[in-house]
Amino acid sequence: MAKWGMVIDLDKCTACQACVIACQAENNVPNSDPEAAGTGRSIHWMEMLPIVEEEYPHLRMRLMPRPCMHCEKPPCIKVCPVNATQIGSEGIVGQINARCIGCRYCTTACPYTVKYFNWYKPEWPAVMENHLNPDVQVRYIGVVEKCIFCHHRLQKARDLARYEGREMGPNDYIPACAQTCPAEAIYFGDLENPKSSVAILSKSKRAFHLLEDLGTHPKVTYLSEGV
Amino acid sequence: MDLKKTFEQDEEVLLRPVREVNRNYYITVGILSLIVAWAFFAYFYQLKRGLGVTGLNRPVYWGFYITNFVFFIGISHAGTLISAILRIAQAEWRRAITRSAEVITVMVIFFGVASILMDLGRPDRIFNIIESGRFQSPLLWDVTSITCYLTASTVYLYLPLIPDIAIMRDKVNKRKWLYNVLSLGWTGTPRQFKRLELVISVMAILVIPVAVSVHTVVSFVFAMTVQPMWHSAIFGPYFVVGAIYSGIAALIIAMALIRWVYKLDNYLRDIHFTNLGLLLFVMTLLWTYFTFSEYLTTFYGAEPTHMAVFWSKFSGEYMLEFWGMIVCCFVIPVIFLSNRKLRTMTGMVISSFAITIGMWLERFIIVVPTLANPRLPYERGAYHPSWVELSLLAGCFAFFILLYVLFTKFFPIVSIWEIQEGRQHAVSEVAERVRTYLPDAHTEEGEAQAFSREQVETARP
Numbered sequence: 001m002a003k004w005g006m007v008i009d010l011d012k013c014t015a016c017q018a019c020v021i022a023c024q025a026e027n028n029v030p031n032s033d034p035e036a037a038g039t040g041r042s043i044h045w046m047e048m049l050p051i052v053e054e055e056y057p058h059l060r061m062r063l064m065p066r067p068c069m070h071c072e073k074p075p076c077i078k079v080c081p082v083n084a085t086q087i088g089s090e091g092i093v094g095q096i097n098a099r100c101i102g103c104r105y106c107t108t109a110c111p112y113t114v115k116y117f118n119w120y121k122p123e124w125p126a127v128m129e130n131h132l133n134p135d136v137q138v139r140y141i142g143v144v145e146k147c148i149f150c151h152h153r154l155q156k157a158r159d160l161a162r163y164e165g166r167e168m169g170p171n172d173y174i175p176a177c178a179q180t181c182p183a184e185a186i187y188f189g190d191l192e193n194p195k196s197s198v199a200i201l202s203k204s205k206r207a208f209h210l211l212e213d214l215g216t217h218p219k220v221t222y223l224s225e226g227v
Numbered sequence: 228m229d230l231k232k233t234f235e236q237d238e239e240v241l242l243r244p245v246r247e248v249n250r251n252y253y254i255t256v257g258i259l260s261l262i263v264a265w266a267f268f269a270y271f272y273q274l275k276r277g278l279g280v281t282g283l284n285r286p287v288y289w290g291f292y293i294t295n296f297v298f299f300i301g302i303s304h305a306g307t308l309i310s311a312i313l314r315i316a317q318a319e320w321r322r323a324i325t326r327s328a329e330v331i332t333v334m335v336i337f338f339g340v341a342s343i344l345m346d347l348g349r350p351d352r353i354f355n356i357i358e359s360g361r362f363q364s365p366l367l368w369d370v371t372s373i374t375c376y377l378t379a380s381t382v383y384l385y386l387p388l389i390p391d392i393a394i395m396r397d398k399v400n401k402r403k404w405l406y407n408v409l410s411l412g413w414t415g416t417p418r419q420f421k422r423l424e425l426v427i428s429v430m431a432i433l434v435i436p437v438a439v440s441v442h443t444v445v446s447f448v449f450a451m452t453v454q455p456m457w458h459s460a461i462f463g464p465y466f467v468v469g470a471i472y473s474g475i476a477a478l479i480i481a482m483a484l485i486r487w488v489y490k491l492d493n494y495l496r497d498i499h500f501t502n503l504g505l506l507l508f509v510m511t512l513l514w515t516y517f518t519f520s521e522y523l524t525t526f527y528g529a530e531p532t533h534m535a536v537f538w539s540k541f542s543g544e545y546m547l548e549f550w551g552m553i554v555c556c557f558v559i560p561v562i563f564l565s566n567r568k569l570r571t572m573t574g575m576v577i578s579s580f581a582i583t584i585g586m587w588l589e590r591f592i593i594v595v596p597t598l599a600n601p602r603l604p605y606e607r608g609a610y611h612p613s614w615v616e617l618s619l620l621a622g623c624f625a626f627f628i629l630l631y632v633l634f635t636k637f638f639p640i641v642s643i644w645e646i647q648e649g650r651q652h653a654v655s656e657v658a659e660r661v662r663t664y665l666p667d668a669h670t671e672e673g674e675a676q677a678f679s680r681e682q683v684e685t686a687r688p
């Protein structure tokens with residue numbers, strides 16, 4: 001069985017945020033207005049994590065793309081009272097919007113703070129309303145949502161492969177962020193397949209994970225820059 | 228004065244609040260109802276617009292509602308637990324105070340539960356908890372434990388009420404049908420009393436572990452996550468101690484108000500308050516000990532993510548709340564309660580108000596700063612409650628007080644039959660009990676353990 005994972009090469013990343021926008025468009029994430037952004041309520045499944053290194057005057061600012069880590073041992077699924085967030089057999093941590101009661105226990109339990117809550121009814125500018133992605137459900141008000149590695153793309157790829165009577169190839173399933181990245185800094189694939197780029201790169205000497213010491217075993221690996 | 232006349236006097240005084248209503252009562256109920264109505268409006272506003280009308284955000288996903296939840300569940304420890312312990316310990320001074328304590332528990336739990344409902348993004352899906360409930364989630368432990376506690380506390384409040392309801396059925400010319408149904412055909416035969424006392428003592432033992440479990444699992448909601456300053460083994464007992472602490476404070480305030488409004492000085496006597504005040508002082512010290520242990524351990528370990536939370540409480544954004552808590556829960560109670568001169572009614576009521584405020588701040592200081600300081604270097608969060616959250620806090624308090632006031636108008640707030648039973652049996656029973664503590668003595672006149680005051684006086688050289 002496949003284990004989907006991601007590798008983000010920080011040496012290649014230019015922090016252009018194309019991944020952030022691609023994710024937003026692919027997954028029908030509502031645009032946030034200045035008010036929502038100012039009060040910390042905008043939703044970004046893929047977000048730039050600002051890291052400030054050293055101090056003034058030798059200040060160094062870095063931005064790291066941060067999707068959901070898709071932990072092998074996710075702290076969020078343990079606490080959900082209604083089974084609305086689960087880890088699938090292929091390692092994708094999913095969110096069942098239709099069952100979520102909006103208690104926000106998973107959002108507080110996630111050490112990476114990657115889960116988002118729908119504070120408002122999702123709204124788009126009129127011109128965009130007819131351009132939503134039909135493959136992705138628009139979320140309700142009052143539920144939690146998160147990056148799901150564009151799970152709908154996996155379903156589509158699998159259906160297509162079955163229809164064409166072949167095995168799924170390594171490039172059949174790729175999330176929007178990885179597909180969009182102009183610097184090709186985001187790799188995506190099956191960690192169980194030893195020949196896949198993610199499996200090889202995640203064993204690189206440059207590889208590290210966010211908050212590794214918490215024992216959550218993230219399936220998003222970073223390659224450190226400047227080595 | 229014969230026993231019968233005394234009994235009649237007890238019934239007369241203690242049923243007066245049920246029999247008579249005056250203008251002040253209507254004014255109180257009116258004001259409280261207005262606040263409650265306003266809170267309902269605020270809640271429907273939130274229901275319509277979503278949680279965007281609160282001050283919550285990412286990462287401060289929990290704020291006032293969860294604080295209120297922990298606080299109200301804490302207050303609920305006043306009644307059942309204290310009353311059960313006093314009953315089991317055969318503390319004779321309990322007779323006048325158990326009822327007023329037990330009512331607090333039953334009434335306040337509703338607002339703990341309501342706070343959770345207010346916090347839900349989708350309250351319409353609440354039954355998913357039953358349909359797809361997962362027992363790995365500490366929230367489901369809460370649901371189980373609190374439901375159990377509410378049921379047990381209600382039974383534990385109702386059982387000792389039965390003889391009093393029967394008295395009202397016979398002697399109050401109001402709501403006959405209600406008292407008739409609720410008294411379950413009580414006639415006060417010795418057999419009935421024997422059975423009732425057996426059930427009460429079984430319930431008193433049963434509710435203690437349930438009460439302890441309630442606040443333990445409330446703390447587990449926080450302690451089971453890996454978040455800084457939540458993931459702490461001290462949280463279970465720390466929350467239980469805090470709960471009893473705030474509970475006793477709430478009880479003292481309630482009793483002082485009852486005594487003042489219904490002029491029950493003769494029933495809720497100074498000795499009751501003094502005893503509760505001493506208990507409150509012990510809890511002050513215990514709470515301080517837990518708080519000290521918790522913060523010193525964090526400080527000494529000095530893990531950066533924990534220290535970020537620590538400093539935000541100690542000298543950062545939540546400084547006012549943190550030091551407010553220390554003043555309200557430690558400085559003020561210690562000054563008033565440790566000193567016999569200041570441990571007056573006023574002193575105890577001041578301390579109790581301070582503790583109630585301080586314990587609310589403590590819950591806030593536990594919930595918010597941890598969320599505002601996540602592990603990863605995002606922008607630090609800030610939280611400012613909106614008018615909706617403030618209205619609902621006010622509404623919860625007003626509704627609780629309203630229910631309490633209404634209870635005192637439907638049922639005697641001091642247990643009549645337990646006072647009467649005390650007059651009838653307690654003195655001789657206690658004397659008998661004390662006698663069994665003393666070693667047997669054999670003299671020429673016969674066997675004896677204790678002697679009357681006259682015997683002692685004459686025997687002295």
